Amino acid sequence: MSDEKRRGAGGRGGSGAGRSRSRAAQIHAVSSSVQRLAVLLEAGVPPARAWRYLAEGSQDHAHRGFARMSGSVEAGGSAATIEFAAQNGVVRRVAGAVGDGAPIDEAIAAAANVCSAHSRQAWMLVAAAWRVATESGAPLAQCLRDFSKTLVEVGDVQRTVEVALAAPIATARMMTLLPVVGLAFGAVLGFDTVHTLFATVPGVICLVAGTVLLCVSSRWNALLVRAAQPRHVSSGLSLDLMAVAMSGGASLSRARQIAERAVHAANIVSPTERRRLDDVLDLAERAGVPAAELLRAEGAQARREALTASQTRAAALAVRLMLPLGLCVLPAFMxxxxxxxxxxxxxxxFTSL
Known part of the structure; x- marks a missing residue:
């Protein structure tokens, strides 16, 4: 599959629920690659060689697991297996670009452009963390290990939201089948409802109106589900990037400059998190304590708040889906x-009379 087709499949990806199910798998697959890099770097492997080793290992894995992954795709199977294979392609592109002399953070950002949406966001965050650690002089291996754990937290948030959304989405899908069930029920009773629906003027009017209502319901449901899902994977991560910059021993102004450049490059600018960052730095300065740990704790708190907000939206979704059910699906059933x-x-x- 070409890069363009893979990106299109990841971005469009069938139903809204199908896309939702893959989000946690995308982020966890990126986290797994980052964790392996951290281990290699801690063992003393130079960064460029670590990427090459990781790419060689991913290529071997791709050859061994190709048949198994193909079977999973045909069966609609393991999202984690498919996403892990997609991340292997990113790793190989980064290793190739780094081998040609490209800066590693730029290579990661360029390779991320062929990924599906949430993988792309996660890899852009990895590029930002790499850039911040390199420019600030922070220990790269430890920063990547910490950032991998942060991505796991983000993936867990996505997975929790997916579970909360699963029931209302499944209910909406089942209710959409009501008109078809009603049509089949009439045929089972011995009435020629299919002929009536397609070959008579009143039936055609009912068919057109019912089909329009079902289309409106499907679109309405999709909009409600999309509104209930988290829009970004970056909650609290600008605070973590600032913590990375501070752990390198740079001055506050220098660390903030480095972190802000990375935040803008990763497109995760958030006025709310900027205010939280200011509050944490002000507290650390007044208390005379290191800001890095406070920033990490605040970032974790931001992710917990994002999880709570997402769960609230998921709970409200079950009620909001009653609107298209009552206004569109039930009339379509009639x-x-x-x-x-x-x-x-x-x-x-009248014919029998």
Whole structure:
């Protein structure tokens, strides 16, 4: 599959629920690659060589698991397996670019452009962390290890939200099948509801109106589900990037300059987190304590708050999905399931007279 097709598949990816299910897998797959890099760097492997080793290992894994992954795709199977294979492609592109002399952070950002949305966000954050650690002089291996744990937290937030959304989404899908069930029920009772629906003027009117209502319901449901999902994977990560910059021993102004450049490059600028950052730095200065740990704790708190907000939206979704059900699906059920049955009964009654 070409890069363009893979990116299109990851970005569009079927139903909204299908995209939702893959988000945690995308982020956890990136975290796994970052964790391996951290281990290699801690063992004394130079960064460029660490990427090359990681790429060689991912290529071997791809060859061994190709048949298994293909079977998973055909069966609609393991999202984690598919996403891990996608991340292997990113690693190989980074290793190739670094081998050609490109800066590692720029190579990561460039390779991320062919990923699906949430993988791209996660890799852009890794590029930002790498840039901040390199420019500030922070220990790269430890920074990557900490950042890998942060990505795991973000992935867990996504997975929790996916579980909370699963029930209302499944209910909405099942209710959309009501008109088809009603149509089949009429046919089982012995009435020619299909002929009535497609071959009579009242039936065609019911068919058109019912189909329009189902299309409106499907679009409405998709919009409600999209509004209930987290829009970004970056909650609290600008605070973590500042913590990385501070751990390198740079002055406050220098660390903030480095972190802000990385935040803008990763497109995770947030006025709310900027205010939290100012509050934490002010507290650390007044108390005379290191700011890095306070920043990490504040970043974790921001992710917990994002999880709570997402769970609240997921709980409200179950109620909001009743609107398209009542205004679109049930009328469509009457038009496509009940009305043809009544028309058939009336027609057969008058014919028999």
């Amino acid at each position: 038009l496509l399931g009940v009305a043809p049955l009544l028309i058939s009964v009336v027609t057969s009654t």
